[in-house]
Amino acid sequence: MRVSAVFILSLCLRIAESETEEQHWYPGTATWYGEPEGDGSTGGACGYGTLVDVRPLKARVGAVGSALFKKGEGCGACYKVKCLDHSICAKRAVTVIITDECPGCPSDRTHFDLSGAAFGRMAHAGENGQLRNRGQIPVIYRRTPCKYAGKNIAFHVNEGSTPFWLSLLVEFEDGDGDIGTMHIQEAGSSEWLQMNHVWGANWCIIGGPLKGPFSVKLSTSTGRSLTAKDVIPSKWAPKATYTSRLNFLS
CATH class of the missing domain: 2.40.40.10 (RlpA-like domain)
Known part of the structure; x- marks a missing residue:
């Protein structure tokens, strides 16, 4: 019985992937x-x-x-x-x-x-x-990889946030799931402002007054990046959650 080269290559790739997975x-x-x-x-x-x-x-x-x-x-x-x-x-x-x-x-x-x-x-x-x-x-x-079927990345504005101190919690981030760096961009600006890691999954920036809408740029521990354009509206509110239209795996 003849076995096609494509089949053999496919089988070898599956075996290699399995072995690589087990090594990790x-x-x-x-x-x-x-x-x-x-x-x-x-x-x-x-x-x-x-x-x-x-x-x-x-x-x-x-x-x-x-x-x-x-x-x-x-x-x-x-x-x-x-x-x-x-x-x-x-x-x-x-x-x-x-x-x-x-x-x-x-x-x-x-x-x-x-x-x-x-x-x-x-x-x-x-x-x-x-x-x-x-x-x-x-x-x-x-x-x-983290998988959140039907979910896009959301940004929860933490209680106590003001135009001078903005704190965000990232929710439903698939793929790597973690955050390496986070930046925001104010309305009408081309500059990305670096946010600081505070505790847990919470990041903040001190400045201002900060003016929305805000775009948010995330990068993960492996360097993958994503930008949510104008995801936080100009009339944002503490304790509100704003959902983007994208995620790393979608």
């Missing part, structure tokens, strides 16, 4: 916190608030130690976490979004403190509770 799994440990089927904590150290308990996050969240939290610059990144105890765990990985910090996590290894719901999803069907009873378990993990 790293060892770690995992525990869980909060309610057994809950989201760990309300909001967490990234500042996402109640978003952690509604779709698309819906408790698929976790806390990490300093190595992955990166003083908040790791907020929004997504990871696949897979339990290694196959006596009670399924072979599938659970995908989690980093929304919190774990100050008490072990410093000698990478550790995930997952929501009770996310932790339980690694178990065989019907054994979620038994897995949670194990406490700490060995896992492997790897970075994975």
Whole structure:
């Protein structure tokens, strides 16, 4: 039987991709916190608030130690976490979004403190509770693209913002999920003003009076960039959320 060269090339590429993916799994440990089927904590150290308990996050969240939290610059990144105890765990990985910090996590290894719901999803069907009873378990993990079907990047104007102090929280950023730098551009200006990372996933700029509408330019930890033109209107308000028309993967 003759096998086409295209088929052989396709098969080789699939094998190479599989091997490359496996090489990027790293060892770690995992525990869980909060309610057994809950989201760990309300909001967490990234500042996402109640978003952690509604779709698309819906408790698929976790806390990490300093190595992955990166003083908040790791907020929004997504990871696949897979339990290694196959006596009670399924072979599938659970995908989690980093929304919190774990100050008490072990410093000698990478550790995930997952929501009770996310932790339980690694178990065989019907054994979620038994897995949670194990406490700490060995896992492997790897970075994975964040996916928010039907969602575009949104900018939440934090409470207390004024024309002289503007603070933004970025929501539903797919792809890398994290933020490396953020800039805004005022109405009628060609200059991009650099925002400063404050805490968690929150960025701010001091100046002014700042005049909207504002365009926002994001870059991720891998250097991918995106510009949302005039996404924040001239009559913006604190505690309001303004949704763009784009995302990294759309």
